[in-house]
Amino acid sequence: MKPLKEVRWGIIGAGDVCEVKSGPALQQTEGSTIVAIMRRNAEKAKDFAERHNVPKWYNDANELINDPDVNAIYIATPPSSHEEYTLKAAAAGKPVYVEKPMARTHKECLSMVNACKEAGVPLYVAYYRRALxxxxxxxxxxxxxxxxxxxxxxxxxxxxxxxxxxxxxxxxxxxxxxxxxxxxxxxxxxxxxxxxxxxxxxxxxxxxxxxxxxxxxxxxxxxxxxxxxxxxxxxxxxxxxxxxxxxxxxxxxxxxxxxxxxxxxxxxxxxxxxxxxxxxxxxxxxxNISKHIQQRLIQTMVDELLGKGICVSTGVSGARTNWVMQEICKRDDR
Incomplete structure (x- = not known):
């Protein structure tokens, strides 16, 4: 993937985690801005957009993913929809930043990793402690x-x-x-x-x-x-x-x-x-850690997308964590 000139985020699922931990960080990170957000509840989507000075809002994820002004996708929904939205974002040729845990199962994680690899786009996971x-x-x-x-x-x-x-x-x-x-x-x-x-x-x-x-x-x-x-x-x-x-x-x-x-x-x-x-x-x-606690990791991710750095929290490493949890809990990879 060629380096981006600016990372223009679209957020799917602008709930509690986006209010302080990640949303403001995406806005304040150099080379990064939020151009659109999506929530299934249209009133809540509009409210978030207005309070955070985001120009566009949607209540349909497909519309956000295919918005030409959006060139990177942040998925902040519960894990059950991470795979679905990651595959759609990858198909649209857009880098993905997904909340943790990366997915419900290791199998879903591998599906996400493979989809992004085939599409030639990076996949990051919000394990921000790697940068604190x-x-x-x-x-x-x-x-x-x-x-x-x-x-x-x-x-x-x-x-x-x-x-x-x-x-x-x-x-x-x-x-x-x-x-x-x-x-x-x-x-x-x-x-x-x-x-x-x-x-x-x-x-x-x-x-x-x-x-x-x-x-x-x-x-x-x-x-x-x-x-x-x-x-x-x-x-x-x-x-x-x-x-x-x-x-x-x-x-x-x-x-x-x-x-x-x-x-x-x-x-x-x-x-x-x-x-x-x-x-x-x-x-x-x-x-002393900023209340926008994801910002240090987001900066490394944005730097990588701009072609001037490396992010240490990837889909490959995130998938390993899901595998360990699955082994400990003795869960089938359903």
């Missing part, structure tokens, strides 16, 4: 050997059954707890960020297994997942993702242990990184 300074700091610590040879990774994400989750099965807008829409439950929504970051830090996961269960029975999807995994470089990993605990068990931290020390950090809390080295005082690094 706190995760780049973690990568620096690992790559420079500060904590020695890496032994293992431990991921903890324990959340209580909060009022907004209890009764969630009666709220069709909470698509994250319906496997037919999301691929899985909160594990697919949140662990996808964590497992993709592990891919970024250590390379591909070669083997994965685990168990997923619906213990509380509050909503259709699994509410607890336990997984183990092994990277191609020999590093081992373990994770427990529980969304059914009591308040005293509320905890979220990832720890990477090496032969000389360890580094730990949250994914969904603050943006700190804590370094512990044998015989030394602990160090805490704090980072």
């Amino acid at each position: 300074p706190n995760f780049l700091k973690v990568k620096e610590i690992i790559d420079t050997g500060v904590i020695g040879d890496i032994r293992f990774v431990n991921i903890k994400l324990h959340k209580p059954l909060s009022p907004d989750i209890v009764g969630a099965s009666e709220d069709p807008e909470n698509w994250r707890i319906f496997p037919e829409v999301a691929g899985g439950g909160y594990f697919y929504d949140l662990a996808s960020h964590q497992l993709d970051a592990m891919d970024f830090l250590f390379g591909p996961i070669e083997e994965a297994t685990g168990y997923a269960s619906n213990q509380a029975g509050i909503y259709p999807a699994e509410d607890i997942t336990v997984g183990t995994f092994r990277f191609k470089n020999g590093v081992l990993g373990h994770g427990v993702w529980a969304f059914n605990t009591g308040n005293v068990s509320d905890e979220e931290v990832t720890t990477i242990v090496g032969s000389k020390g360890e580094v730990s950090f949250p994914f969904f809390g603050d943006h700190s990184v804590t370094l512990k080295i044998d015989g030394e005082k602990d160090k805490v690094f704090n980072f």
Whole structure:
């Protein structure tokens, strides 16, 4: 694909994620602008367009995809429609930026990757932590050997059954707890960020297994997942993702242990990184991250589309994350 002179985005599904995390970032990134948005609800589409100074709005995705003023597509819908819209955008010859998780299944991911490859257009996935300074700091610590040879990774994400989750099965807008829409439950929504970051830090996961269960029975999807995994470089990993605990068990931290020390950090809390080295005082690094949190990744993506950079979050890497989640949950690639 030839470099673009300017990236003119069309957004499919301008919902909550577009309000702060990505929409303003697409507008503020150098060489990038939003020219059209689409929502099935015409009033909401018009409202978003007016509030964000977007010149065009649609309630039909096909019209947006085929708009000649749009030369790149951002898909911000629930995962059940990611494959459909990606294939249509690729057929129209337009680069695609898709929200995470990339799709419901690994099979759908591969379909998206192949369609974009055949059309000669790039495919990116919104795993924006790959570009955040706190995760780049973690990568620096690992790559420079500060904590020695890496032994293992431990991921903890324990959340209580909060009022907004209890009764969630009666709220069709909470698509994250319906496997037919999301691929899985909160594990697919949140662990996808964590497992993709592990891919970024250590390379591909070669083997994965685990168990997923619906213990509380509050909503259709699994509410607890336990997984183990092994990277191609020999590093081992373990994770427990529980969304059914009591308040005293509320905890979220990832720890990477090496032969000389360890580094730990949250994914969904603050943006700190804590370094512990044998015989030394602990160090805490704090980072200020823009509320438009996708902007750093979007800048790398826009730079690549303009022919002056490389984006590190692609459809190929995103598909690997879906494969790992599928293996851990022991789901068929339906």
